[in-house]
Amino acid sequence: MWSNYINKLCVVLSLFATIQGVDADTLHVSQQRINVKNDFVANLVKLQQQEIAKQSVNKRTRTGGYANYPNFYLEDTYFYKNTDRVLSVVQYEKLSPDNLHSIEVHLYDHQGRVVRDYSASYLPNARKAPVQTLISLHVYNGDYHAFRTFDAFGTRLYERCEQGDSIAMHLDEEAIADIIHGSSSVAKTDLYQACFKNLAETATEYLIPH
Numbered sequence: 080m081w082s083n084y085i086n087k088l089c090v091v092l093s094l095f096a097t098i099q100g101v102d103a104d105t106l107h108v109s110q111q112r113i114n115v116k117n118d119f120v121a122n123l124v125k126l127q128q129q130e131i132a133k134q135s136v137n138k139r140t141r142t143g144g145y146a147n148y149p150n151f152y153l154e155d156t157y158f159y160k161n162t163d164r165v166l167s168v169v170q171y172e173k174l175s176p177d178n179l180h181s182i183e184v185h186l187y188d189h190q191g192r193v194v195r196d197y198s199a200s201y202l203p204n205a206r207k208a209p210v211q212t213l214i215s216l217h218v219y220n221g222d223y224h225a226f227r228t229f230d231a232f233g234t235r236l237y238e239r240c241e242q243g244d245s246i247a248m249h250l251d252e253e254a255i256a257d258i259i260h261g262s263s264s265v266a267k268t269d270l271y272q273a274c275f276k277n278l279a280e281t282a283t284e285y286l287i288p289h
Contacts, residue, residue, distance in 0.1 A: 119212045134160075135159070153170065164191060178206065180200070181199065183197065193217055199211065214282045232286075248274055
């Protein structure tokens with residue numbers, strides 16, 4: 080799923096730095112930012128529970144971990160019944176099952192295409208706030224499937240467009256900042272316009288997952 084890709088893209092460096100011995104709780108984070116992140120997680124958990132309650136689903140459970148934290152979490156993946164579409168993936172710490180480790184929720188249109196997905200992840204040795212919060216908005220324009228990814232504060236982090244199995248375009252936070260500030264011509268290209276037409280440029284409406 081797309082959020083799995085984004086999780087790997089955005090979390091992997093933070094995770095591995097911390098897993099190899101960096102204590103994330105030593106990093107200064109303002110209480111206001113902590114509250115925003117934790118509220119995002121609380122609302123995402125609520126959304127996941129609401130979606131599970133109103134759908135017919137199957138569940139698959141597995142154990143996972145990291146080099147320094149083997150068998151660290153239990154992972155529940157919920158599928159729409161009789162399909163291979165993933166509704167949500169939730170990980171809990173194996174030794175402390177009340178501790179959420181990560182969560183992702185996928186929402187689909189009537190054609191079964193993902194239109195919005197959310198995720199949040201904690202580091203193994205830091206519970207103050209999630210290290211990552213993500214909101215991805217998707218659009219389908221002809222042969223192109225594109226998405227924009229934001230964090231819980233509405234910062235635009237990543238953009239990607241695919242045509243079939245090929246990557247047509249992808250932009251990181253630095254390239255996006257250039258577009259936003261008008262110092263890049265990428266957004267004026269035919270490809271960019273074809274990919275991202277009708278896709279929201281902000282995530283304001285979705286900062287509370289729904």
